[in-house]
Amino acid sequence: MHGQTYPLNAWYAAAWDVEVKRELLARTICDKPVVLYRKQNGEAVALADACWHRLLPLSRGELHGDHVICGYHGLEFDDTGRCVYMPSQATINPSACVQTYPIAEKHRFVWIWPGDPALADPALIPDLHWNDDPQWASDGKVIQVKCDYRLVIDNLMDLTHETYVHGSSIGNRAVAEAPFSVSHDTRTATVTRWMLDIDPPPFWRAQLGRPGNVDRWQIINFEAPSTIAIDVGVAPAGSGAPEGDRSQGVNGFVLNTVTPETGKSCHYFWAFARNYKLSEQRRTHELREGVASIFREDEAILEAQQKALDDNPDHVFYNLNIDAGSMWARKLIDRMIADEQAMGIAAE
Amino acid sequence: MRLRREWREGRVTEAREVAEGVRLLEFAVDGPMPPFDPGSHTEFEVNIDGRPAIRSYTCLPAACGSVRVAVRRHQSSRGGSRYMWSLGVGDRLRLTVPENRFSLSWRAPAYLLVAGGIGITPIYGMARALNERGAPVRLAYGARTRESLAFADDLKALLGERASFHVSQEGERIDLASEIDRLAEDGELYICGPVPMLEAARSIWRARGRPVSRFRCEVFGDSGAFAELPFRVDVADRGVSVDVPSDKSMLQALIDAGVEMIYDCERGECGLCAVDIVGQEGQIDHRDVFFDETEKAENSRMCTCVSRLPGGTVRIDTGFRA
Numbered sequence: 001m002h003g004q005t006y007p008l009n010a011w012y013a014a015a016w017d018v019e020v021k022r023e024l025l026a027r028t029i030c031d032k033p034v035v036l037y038r039k040q041n042g043e044a045v046a047l048a049d050a051c052w053h054r055l056l057p058l059s060r061g062e063l064h065g066d067h068v069i070c071g072y073h074g075l076e077f078d079d080t081g082r083c084v085y086m087p088s089q090a091t092i093n094p095s096a097c098v099q100t101y102p103i104a105e106k107h108r109f110v111w112i113w114p115g116d117p118a119l120a121d122p123a124l125i126p127d128l129h130w131n132d133d134p135q136w137a138s139d140g141k142v143i144q145v146k147c148d149y150r151l152v153i154d155n156l157m158d159l160t161h162e163t164y165v166h167g168s169s170i171g172n173r174a175v176a177e178a179p180f181s182v183s184h185d186t187r188t189a190t191v192t193r194w195m196l197d198i199d200p201p202p203f204w205r206a207q208l209g210r211p212g213n214v215d216r217w218q219i220i221n222f223e224a225p226s227t228i229a230i231d232v233g234v235a236p237a238g239s240g241a242p243e244g245d246r247s248q249g250v251n252g253f254v255l256n257t258v259t260p261e262t263g264k265s266c267h268y269f270w271a272f273a274r275n276y277k278l279s280e281q282r283r284t285h286e287l288r289e290g291v292a293s294i295f296r297e298d299e300a301i302l303e304a305q306q307k308a309l310d311d312n313p314d315h316v317f318y319n320l321n322i323d324a325g326s327m328w329a330r331k332l333i334d335r336m337i338a339d340e341q342a343m344g345i346a347a348e
Numbered sequence: 349m350r351l352r353r354e355w356r357e358g359r360v361t362e363a364r365e366v367a368e369g370v371r372l373l374e375f376a377v378d379g380p381m382p383p384f385d386p387g388s389h390t391e392f393e394v395n396i397d398g399r400p401a402i403r404s405y406t407c408l409p410a411a412c413g414s415v416r417v418a419v420r421r422h423q424s425s426r427g428g429s430r431y432m433w434s435l436g437v438g439d440r441l442r443l444t445v446p447e448n449r450f451s452l453s454w455r456a457p458a459y460l461l462v463a464g465g466i467g468i469t470p471i472y473g474m475a476r477a478l479n480e481r482g483a484p485v486r487l488a489y490g491a492r493t494r495e496s497l498a499f500a501d502d503l504k505a506l507l508g509e510r511a512s513f514h515v516s517q518e519g520e521r522i523d524l525a526s527e528i529d530r531l532a533e534d535g536e537l538y539i540c541g542p543v544p545m546l547e548a549a550r551s552i553w554r555a556r557g558r559p560v561s562r563f564r565c566e567v568f569g570d571s572g573a574f575a576e577l578p579f580r581v582d583v584a585d586r587g588v589s590v591d592v593p594s595d596k597s598m599l600q601a602l603i604d605a606g607v608e609m610i611y612d613c614e615r616g617e618c619g620l621c622a623v624d625i626v627g628q629e630g631q632i633d634h635r636d637v638f639f640d641e642t643e644k645a646e647n648s649r650m651c652t653c654v655s656r657l658p659g660g661t662v663r664i665d666t667g668f669r670a
Contacts, residue, residue, distance in 0.1 A: 078561045080561045089619060093637075094564070100453070102455070116385070118454045
């Protein structure tokens with residue numbers, strides 16, 4: 001409880017929809033080992049990944065119909081976590097069950113609620129609709145990053161780093177030099193940056209497919225605790241994009257949702273959605289692979305940063321003006337953690 | 349999954365009778381206490397005849413940092429309730445961080461709650477939590493006398509027509525069959541009470557073809573077909589005889605007499621303390637949920653932690669082969 005860096009009463013992406021199959025998938029979410037699978041009717045299930053009896057991970061067992069059979073002594077659990085078979089006895093111990101976690105499927109992710117199941121309202125699932133909206137073409141991946149999930153949030157809330165980490169693709173001097181504004185409410189924080197009449201970096205030049213200067217935007221939308229949808233794009237300079245007319249430009253959304261695995265590692269789910277050239281499957285593939293290689297640059301930085309944190313246990317961060325977005329994100333995360341710890345007893 | 353016991357120190361901040369023979373105790377707990385949900389229980393270090401023992405009680409809803417339990421006065425208890433009834437405001441004792449082995453799934457479209465006697469303790473918190481969250485819930489609560497119905501006013505106010513109360517002394521009984529039949533097809537039953545009530549409900553549930561995983565129960569091993577009376581145990585393989593007084597379990601009496609035993613749950617669930625019966629004079633009062641009805645009728649083994657005889661003698665074999 002003490003020092004917990006993530007709220008439990010929240011929906012986290014546990015897996016991409018395609019990752020959960022008619023087989024047992026082990027994944028740790030918020031320090032809780034979980035086993036995921038699909039029932040015969042296609043619904044996803046999440047059980048605690050430890051047998052009630054001797055704690056062997058159930059993911060080492062076998063999926064039988066909608067039930068999981070432990071690979072050690074054959075105890076069988078149904079999709080509600082209830083034990084329905086015990087070896088060498090006529091009855092089943094009424095205490096015998098493993099925890100189940102609320103699960104919901106939306107926007108191509110399988111979401112899990114690791115906290116109080118009574119509070120798991122599907123209406124609270126973060127908005128990543130671009131990921132399966134017919135007006136957008138989207139695909140992405142998940143990467144396991146050996147760092148505190150909040151370092152990924154910091155990274156995404158301040159894109160100044162594009163200039164230095166991603167200089168060959170999406171970053172240039174304009175990102176680091178353009179002013180930005182920050183707004184927030186009780187669950188969201190937004191960082192808006194417009195770069196007007198600039199020479200676009202190579203990635204955006206290619207997406208727009210025409211020469212000349214552009215107006216470029218980055219609108220970072222954070223939704224607590226760990227989802228960030230970044231509205232990005234370029235339009236020919238002076239074509240009216242800052243005033244709201246993006247019709248001459250190209251628009252993408254970098255979709256990110258980061259799930260704590262442990263205090264020092266995370267599952268980073270991302271996708272890139274675009275609203276142009278929707279039928280070009282090749283572009284969908286190339287964008288996914290292109291973004292993957294950009295994110296590998298972030299991954300190296302983030303893991304080195306986590307190691308530095310571990311190597312300097314007596315030190316904390318300094319903050320700059322550019323960190324306003326991440327400071328708001330962390331404040332909203334901290335508030336969620338404090339609120340749920342203050343809530344105390346669910347039954348009261 | 350089972351939690352390792354984590355002990356805390358508690359101080360009694362409230363002690364009062366909330367129904368005939370039911371005493372509510374509230375403890376302020378030192379040190380951090382995680383939140384707990386309905387169905388959780390806490391273990392207390394009680395003192396019985398000058399010796400420490402551990403007794404488990406269901407947690408009632410309580411404010412953060414405190415624990416509330418309701419303890420039934422049990423005339424011939426194993427000493428736990430006598431000790432708990434002796435506590436007054438300011439008294440201190442050790443208790444564990446609550447653990448839940450009887451938790452609500454929160455995924456059923458409707459819930460039926462059934463309580464018998466002091467079995468209301470987990471059911472009360474469940475009724476409150478379900479009602480608070482707007483989940484469809486019905487409650488049937490039976491007790492011996494009207495005065496012994498605990499939390500009845502609160503439950504009436506909470507659930508109105510959705511709660512029914514049944515006093516056996518006035519000839520009222522819970523109509524388990526019709527309660528189960530009016531429950532939605534995917535609904536879940538949470539039941540806590542004496543073993544015979546549980547078994548009756550379970551057999552109706554099974555006869556209706558409802559899935560076993562939606563029947564959830566918790567038992568108290570202190571209620572059987574007969575009252576607690578002294579009886580005698582002949583341990584054939586040890587060549588000793590042990591008298592079991594009315595306020596001690598057979599398991600405890602055997603251990604106290606130096607008979608080596610293994611056991612775990614002490615609530616009639618795991619079956620580890622079971623011994624072979626090689627002869628008996630008197631009826632076996634099976635109070636466990638480990639053996640099924642056929643096995644109980646055979647009377648070839650018994651769970652010593654909860655089961656007993658209403659007088660007479662049982663001859664057992666503990667498997668000691670020296």
